[in-house]
Amino acid sequence: MYEFDPNIPIYLQIVNGIKREIVSGARQPGDRLPSVREQAESLAVNPNTVQRAYQELEREGVCDTRRGTGSYISERDGLITALRDEMARALRRAYAEGMRALGFTDEEILSALRAELDGGRAT
């Protein structure tokens, strides 16, 4: 069974999973997403939850629903770049918030990050 974090709404985790697959190239623009029922069975979640995730993807312009044939990943320009930027922003924010919560100053955060990029030799 696919692992979800039960503390976060499941539909959001499905939305983020599909976005990650688009950015990583596992799903290409124009690809058809699995039907709601197929996806629900393979993830072992409620079909309504998958439906809600697909609606959210459509609302954000990541997918288009073509009547009667299913949901397809949008072929609009800049989709992948936009998704990458969005995910990178979320990671940066989480990192900065986490470090500040530990009491690091902005300067210390930057130098810790640089050290990590240089191979994690010093902190």
Place this chain on the structure above:
Amino acid sequence: MSVILETHDLRKNYFAKPALRGVSLSLESGRILGLMGPNGSGKTTFLKIVAGLQKASGGEFSVAGTPGGHRTKELVSFLPDRNILFPWMTCLDAIGFYADFFGDFDRAKALDMLSFMKLDPSERVKTMSKGMVEKLNLTLSFSRRARLFLLDEPLGGVDPVARERIVTTIIKTWTEDSAIVVSTHLVNDVERIFNDVAMIDEGEIVLSGDAEELRQARGKSIDQIYLDTFGDR
């Protein structure tokens, strides 16, 4: 979407002892409701009344618009929390038994589910493990073309692998025009398939709502919310 189950102030007393103290809820088609509560909270009593196996002491309910009574029995498929099959029966006997009782029984679906559950059609109930008996009972309940499925503790006493198979079967059986109620205290294993949750304590609903909205609002799993609700006793 239409309303499949509606209950209004449902009450039940066992002589002087109240088991249900006015349960009102509404369940729409295409939804799966998790009915959660500790042992003795009234889950089974509630399901038995809706299944038409017990009479309420007060209040009313309707299934797909039909007022509760003998006519709603054919709309409701009930999975009891214990085995109801005779030990001498094989899987095929049990399927024949159900097909005789219920006009909406789908024999082809039953045989299909039997193989998905990896059950041998000629094995007798007597020689089956607890998990196998549970899977057979579930197969029988799910092979009816009912509007409302009531599953009383479908995961009790079942190992994790069989649990996963049962969860998958619940999703496979899901249709847009029926609804499913699952009673459980093993919240962790099934919360991902619930749309709605209702927590019941001493015969009353103490918390109910949309599962995803509860997660969002509290930043917690349904399992954790369950523990928060019932943990201090």
